[in-house]
Amino acid sequence: MAQTMRAVDIKGGAGPIEALHIAEIPKPTATGSQAIVKIKAFGLNRMDLIQRMGHYPVPAGASKILGVEFSGIIESVGDAPERSFKVGDEVFGLAYGGAYAEYIAVSTHMLVHKPSALSWEECAGIPETWITATQAMYNIAKFTPGKSILWHAGASSVSIAGIQLSSADSASSVFATARQDEKCAFAVETLGATAAFNTTTQDWVSEVKKATGGKGVDIIVDFIGASYFQQNLDAIAKDGVVVCLGFMGGTKLPAGVDISAFILKRCSFVGSSLRSRDEEYQGKLRDQLVEHALPRFQDGRFKLLIDKVLPWENIQEAHKLLEDNKTKGKVICTIG
Missing domain, CATH: 3.90.180.10 (Medium-chain alcohol dehydrogenases, catalytic domain)
Structure with a gap:
């Protein structure tokens, strides 16, 4: 050889x-x-x-x-x-x-x-994308049927896997975000998300709260990091979990970030890698x-x-x- x-x-x-x-x-x-x-x-x-x-x-x-x-x-x-x-x-x-x-x-x-x-x-x-989605959703966020979940970067390969896993395993609602209308439509029409929000043209936190009757979403899977940190805390439900898998939006939080949600909502922020x-x-x-x-x-x-x-x-x-x-x-x- x-x-x-x-x-x-x-x-x-x-x-x-x-x-x-x-x-x-x-x-x-x-x-x-x-x-x-x-x-x-x-x-x-x-x-x-x-x-x-x-x-x-x-x-x-x-x-x-x-x-x-x-x-x-x-x-x-x-x-x-x-x-x-x-x-x-x-x-x-x-x-x-x-x-x-x-x-x-x-x-x-x-x-x-x-x-x-x-x-x-x-x-x-x-392997990489579906195992990453599986790890984030089940092992880290402890997903169970009936929970709601949001996948940022909804047209990314991990979120493509995650949206399908969430729908197949009876999430109450499956949300996605993206920065282009075309990708939002793709998340809903091709992947089966409940709704998808354009983070450049919409207040996605308000949209999530409207869609959940003010409760917020139980699980957020995030690849963006610092630039979505405050919004994730605003959109997460009581006892919810934010799973951070990347920092495409930076690692340094701006002044004025309000972390009260960690106590008022008893929410968790967990970083993970594969x-x-x-x-x-x-x-x-x-x-x-x-x-x-x-x-x-x-x-x-x-x-x-x-x-x-x-x-x-x-x-x-x-x-x-x-x-x-x-x-x-x-x-x-x-x-x-």
Whole structure:
């Protein structure tokens, strides 16, 4: 077998889109519970843009190569893989890094058998986004049927997953926000949200309160951070939970922020991440995904929405699509 492979590299270690290029590097080998997967397709995530610029710390021991989700075929395994995985299996999975490459070394605890009904491209867009939505909604916010929930960035890949999970599991109301009318319409008409509000043209807090009879929403999943902090506290219901997964709107709160809601409403604000979690934690989330969502992917109840598929040689164009913030669904790159 070849000792090298092609992978997306960043000139200088970090930089703008123009720094992305494909280089020849050493091919990984599998040890312990790992498998070597020959990658067919990989999904792009916003964290990839942040890591490319040198602002996203890679977990200790993880590959410095971009990318955490992929689909492909197992080429080899270490000496202690999960018993259900063997050479030749078609799989998709989640890794700590290394997916922008021809091959990846990944724990078999984070692999899922690829259903024949789904394409390589669809499977490459599942792991990071659907597991993140599952973690935020069930494990962090403790969602139960009958609660209301709001997903910010309603056309983002995580919220696309979350809106569908919320509707399928009997949320009383599923709200979304976005900064474009087209994305708001998409959240309602395509994904099934109860209502969606344009944060640039509407007072979304007032709209949420109107829609909930003044109560507010039980769960808010937020990717924006500081610029939505006060509004989230104003819109959250009594005993509600705000789950913060990102800070696209900054990390420094302005003067005058009123935190009285923490006592008056007994609400909680919880930050969370997925990539920094250990393998055991991520493995349990994989099992949740397989049990809870996979059957619904296969029978079509859940939509796997892909905005654009590009050959990986066009990786600069793929990153530009994400940076322009106009996508509704995943950007996927294919190899081969």
